[in-house]
Amino acid sequence: MSVPRYWRERVTKYRLIGAQCTNCGKSFYPPRKVCPYCGSRDLKEVALPRKGKVISFTVIRVPPAGFELYSPYLIAIVELENGTRVLAQLTDVDLSEVKVGMPVEATFRKYLEHGPSGIIEYGIKFRPVIKGEDK
Amino acid sequence: MKENVVICGIGYTRIGEHWDKSLRELAVEASLKALEDSGFDHVDAIYVSNMMSGMLQEQEHLGALVATYLGLRGIPACKVEAACGSGGMAIHQAFLAVSSGYYKTVLVVGVEKMSDRTTSEVTLALASAEDREYVISTGATFVGLNALLYRAYMLKYGVRQESIAKFPVIEHENALNAPHAQFRRKITLEDVLSSPLIADPLHLLECAPLGDGAAALVISCEEEAKNNKCDAVRIIGSAAATDILSLYEREDLLTLYATVKASQKAYEMAGIKPKDVDLLEVHDAFSILAPISLEDLGFAKKGEGWKLIEKEEVALSGRIPTNTMGGLKARGHPIGATGIYQAVDAILQLRNDAGKNQVDNASVALLQSIGGVGGTVTVNILKR
Numbered sequence: 001m002s003v004p005r006y007w008r009e010r011v012t013k014y015r016l017i018g019a020q021c022t023n024c025g026k027s028f029y030p031p032r033k034v035c036p037y038c039g040s041r042d043l044k045e046v047a048l049p050r051k052g053k054v055i056s057f058t059v060i061r062v063p064p065a066g067f068e069l070y071s072p073y074l075i076a077i078v079e080l081e082n083g084t085r086v087l088a089q090l091t092d093v094d095l096s097e098v099k100v101g102m103p104v105e106a107t108f109r110k111y112l113e114h115g116p117s118g119i120i121e122y123g124i125k126f127r128p129v130i131k132g133e134d135k
Numbered sequence: 136m137k138e139n140v141v142i143c144g145i146g147y148t149r150i151g152e153h154w155d156k157s158l159r160e161l162a163v164e165a166s167l168k169a170l171e172d173s174g175f176d177h178v179d180a181i182y183v184s185n186m187m188s189g190m191l192q193e194q195e196h197l198g199a200l201v202a203t204y205l206g207l208r209g210i211p212a213c214k215v216e217a218a219c220g221s222g223g224m225a226i227h228q229a230f231l232a233v234s235s236g237y238y239k240t241v242l243v244v245g246v247e248k249m250s251d252r253t254t255s256e257v258t259l260a261l262a263s264a265e266d267r268e269y270v271i272s273t274g275a276t277f278v279g280l281n282a283l284l285y286r287a288y289m290l291k292y293g294v295r296q297e298s299i300a301k302f303p304v305i306e307h308e309n310a311l312n313a314p315h316a317q318f319r320r321k322i323t324l325e326d327v328l329s330s331p332l333i334a335d336p337l338h339l340l341e342c343a344p345l346g347d348g349a350a351a352l353v354i355s356c357e358e359e360a361k362n363n364k365c366d367a368v369r370i371i372g373s374a375a376a377t378d379i380l381s382l383y384e385r386e387d388l389l390t391l392y393a394t395v396k397a398s399q400k401a402y403e404m405a406g407i408k409p410k411d412v413d414l415l416e417v418h419d420a421f422s423i424l425a426p427i428s429l430e431d432l433g434f435a436k437k438g439e440g441w442k443l444i445e446k447e448e449v450a451l452s453g454r455i456p457t458n459t460m461g462g463l464k465a466r467g468h469p470i471g472a473t474g475i476y477q478a479v480d481a482i483l484q485l486r487n488d489a490g491k492n493q494v495d496n497a498s499v500a501l502l503q504s505i506g507g508v509g510g511t512v513t514v515n516i517l518k519r
Contacts, residue, residue: 028384058282062334063276065259087273100290
């Protein structure tokens with residue numbers, strides 16, 4: 001992992017910044033210059049909603065290089081409240097408790113350590129919305 | 136199109152762990168066999184289909200490398216890369232080059248060598264088919280992404296896993312009679328469902344294996360092939376399409392839009408419909424891709440592809456024999472070479488050289504090659 005690359009991505013990844021198309025109204029993550037759905041170039045950057053629901057999920061049991069320490073872990077497609085989809089890890093939940101449709105919220109977490117002297121990657125993961133705290 | 140395009144030579148290695156052979160040696164072995172089979176001793180250009188040589192061998196510039204080791208100094212050569220769909224894309228590029236009339240004869244050689252690296256290194260390299268910055272950075276693997284599809288498919292259409300997990304069982308049966316296959320042994324449905332989970336709900340025996348291999352085709356215009364008295368098969372349709380790279384951004388997870396788009400173009404070019412196809416090669420890197428591909432290619436309604444598997448319509452004796460030499464799961468999936476192996480297996484059928492697996496009166500074969508989770512799909516249609 002190159003340090004400049006990590007630095008470039010920090011705002012988008014830490015704050016869950018996406019873009020919304022002013023033509024078709026769809027929003028997406030990460031932001032870009034051209035709408036992937038309608039081709040419009042009239043886009044604005046937006047902070048995405050931090051709550052959503054699980055669309056599909058899996059348990060990674062054979063991880064890629066670098067993620068061995070965390071295995072097994074959950075990966076999910078999450079649909080945020082405005083319909084934007086993101087792909088992220090689920091955290092603070094037992095493997096057996098996850099269900100499609102489950103309400104989740106974004107939380108800031110550590111992703112990966114690049115060796116004893118390398119950088120530490122952070123970003124957004126999703127955790128279940130705890131009943132009673134859902135305001 | 137100016138010229139009719141034919142495939143007039145095939146060559147291939149067995150797929151497996153070739154500890155004793157390098158990437159270039161595999162590529163040369165398959166290429167020389169294909170040239171010998173075609174009767175041509177010269178080609179005008181080379182397309183090398185490969186995905187991961189840069190990451191796994193730290194070797195790029197495969198065009199010049201392969202040309203050098205084939206003693207074809209001076210001819211144009213380059214690598215064609217579209218992840219696991221590199222092979223189908225290389226055939227498409229060769230088709231364009233020959234049909235335009237610019238080249239008369241070209242060599243396409245697909246090669247991948249995976250056994251040089253550990254599973255976790257190969258897993259990371261394979262994952263580069265998806266978005267490295269926003270998907271793979273989360274720890275998602277390529278298997279995991281297909282597992283997301285699998286769960287969504289079963290939930291949406293109310294399908295039991297048994298109905299999909301049967302596909303690898305059929306393929307292993309086919310591979311028993313394929314001398315070049317990586318796995319020539321029977322497996323049962325129970326074996327599949329009791330094999331370890333790699334990414335839930337995908338079991339080990341629903342995932343194509345890692346392996347080394349190379350396969351090559353000599354592709355030429357019809358006139359040259361006639362002059363050379365080749366045993367030629369015509370490419371009557373060839374098309375490629377892309378989709379939004381990342382699965383999570385697609386409105387409909389369960390339709391591989393690029394398969395729909397490429398197949399429609401290829402059918403139109405060939406002037407045929409799915410009912411005219413005698414045998415299929417689908418890109419079953421994971422069991423779930425079989426039902427989805429059968430649907431997107433027009434062989435089943437959406438949400439019903441699994442029925443063709445459950446009723447064994449895709450078996451050798453079925454209505455639409457699919458992956459007759461074992462497909463990616465059992466014949467093997469040396470990534471960049473896979474699309475070329477699909478063509479080889481179909482040509483063995485069309486030439487009546489498929490031995491015990493011969494499909495009677497096979498005349499039209501359709502090949503679907505997928506890159507990533509459908510980010511690229513090519514469809515090539517062959518006719519004898």
